[in-house]
Amino acid sequence: MPQLTALDAQFLHFETATNIANIAGLAVLEGDLNRSDLQAVLERRLPYVPALRRKLAWVPFGLDHPYWVQEDDLDLDYHVREIGLPPPGDDARLAEQVSRLHARRLDRGRPLWEIYLIHGLSGGRMGLYTKIHHAAVDGVGGADVLAALLDTSPEPAPPPAEAAERDEPPPGRPEMLVRGLARLAGNPAYAVRFAARAIPHLDEIPVVSRLPGSRLLSGLARRVAGAGHSPGLPPLPAPKTPFSGPVSGHRRFAFVSLPLEEIKQVRKAFGVTVNDVVMAVCAGALRRWLAAHGGVPRRPLVAGVPFSLRAAGVAGPGNQVAIMTAPLAVHVEDPVARLHQVRVAMRRIKDRFALAPARWLREFSESMPAALMGLASRSAFGLVGQTAPPINVAISNVPGPQFPLYVCGARLLTHYPVSVITDVSGGVNITAFSYDGSLDIGVVTDREMIPDAWELADLLRESLDELRNAEASLPQ
Incomplete structure (x- = not known):
């Protein structure tokens, strides 16, 4: 009887005609792939991938967060x-097709995913675009979904020997109403607990961190709590850029693969991490783009960087x-x-995150009455996006396997992430995925802000x- 968490539900509620919460990947395969073969593999493996076999069951009057209900008659x-x-059939046409697919909302009456086999790609290749709603998975969960399609050899592996677990059915409508009313009654207590826990982390919360006195109050609260040595975070007013503000309903997508060995050589030469190099590469590219389109701001951009709470030992569903x-x-x-400034910034937020993982987004979601969440999310996104967007660009780096993978016997050549842009996070998302010696980067932009993602x-x-x-100019 799984129920969406408040944060899962947020990804449903903030969606509008322009803010779309699809996360996806574009796999480029060697050779051609047969649709019926892919459907056959999915049919065998779907019982073991909960995110692909569930659809939404809504609570009457929106009094509580929806439940997941198992779909037994899945229409492949x-x-x-x-x-x-x-x-x-070149890469430009492939990216153009993915741009259109990515901007379409998923049907909420069905399990929240779609797969497209894209034929006609040049060079004896084909594309496989997989899209799933962010309410169903985060980045780690999305990797698990992708793994359901992949094998480590050309011969597809058989399904697990043990029987797949089945979800319990959700409660009936009367019980949903009772539970929803109980949650509504408990929301004031959630809000009080959130306020108490949030005070030491006010400097982590976009928009709130810019309010007068928030950083002083945050630092005092950490010292009272015995966390006085946790690294403070610098004030981050996001400068105005051509890709700041409300996004349109249209997307542009482009991709590039960089040799992972070159990234590692830079890492070794300058004593930084692979992630530092990826962030610095993004910074350099954005600097060059801004120089050609209106000028480089005099202060840093603000990047939104996702961190998995699972890596910090935080368990739980959704x-x-x-x-x-x-x-x-x-x-x-x-x-x-530039690289060393990136290194200092990333080390600071990692040290802070390691001491107390930033749970404010999840806890804030829990503190809000479910019946008001949809309106509040959309209103907040619209207001913040139009007045003071706290983030200029979203950047993520996801480590992947360093060995070949296969889909129905076809070798996976590259896998490009296709992620989310919103009014609040800016009109550019750059997400990297390392695979088999390559750093595969997907770039998503708003068509009105950056028409040419390439x-x-x-x-x-x-x-x-x-x-x-x-690096080459360093003394040997």
Whole structure:
């Protein structure tokens, strides 16, 4: 009888015609893939992947968060589709097709996922675009869903020997109403507990951290709680950029693969982490784009960086994700100085996160009455997006397997993440996934803000080259 957490429900409620909560991936495969073969593999494995076999069961009058109910009659002809690219079937046409698919909302009357086989790609390749709603999975859960399609050899593995567990049915409508009323009565207590726990972390919460006195109050509360040595976070007013503010309903997508070995060489040369290099590459690319489109701001951009709470030992169902904000030193001209500023910023937020994982997003969601959450989420997104967006760009780096994978015998060549942009997080999302010696990067932009996402993707390559040239000039 699984029920959506308050944070899961937030991803449903903030959706509008322009804010779309789809997370996806574009796999490029060697050879062609047969739709019926893929459906057959899915049919065998779906019982073991809860996120793909559940649909929403709504509580009357919206008094509580929806439940997940198991769909026993899953229509794979609906969920697994195929389309063809027009000639010449190049990467630009593939990305254009993915842009259109990614901007479409999922049908909430069905399990919240779709897969598209994309034929006609040049070079004897094909595309496999997999889309799932953020309410159903976070980044880690999405990787688990992807793993349901993948094998470590060309021969598909058999399903597990043990029987798949079945969900208990959700409560009936009368019980849903009783539970919803009980939650509504308990919300004031949730709100009080959230306020008490949130005070030491006010400087982590976008928008709130910019209120007068919030950082002083946060620091005092941490010292009273015995956490006086936890690293403070710098004030992060997000500068105005061409990709700040409310997004449209249209997306642009582009992708690029960078050699992981080159990333590691830069890491070793300058004594930083792989993630530091990825963040610095993004900073360099954004600096170059801004220089060509209106000018580079005089202060850092603010990057929204997701962290998995699971990695911090936080258990529980549904989304387990926190968003931390970090300065992104696009205002620094020298690439090495930029890299070291990124390193300092990332180390600071990681140290702070390690001491007390940022749970404010989840706890804030729990403190809000379910009946008001939808209106509040959409209103808050609209207001913050139009007045003071706290984030300029979302950047994520997801480590993946460093060995070949296969889908129905077809080798996976690359896998590009296709993520979310919103009014609050800005009109650019750059997400990287490392796979089999490559760093595969997906760039999602708002069409009205950055019409040519390929320009930004190409600048990522140039930014890495800039760091490689700086590495080459170091004394041996």
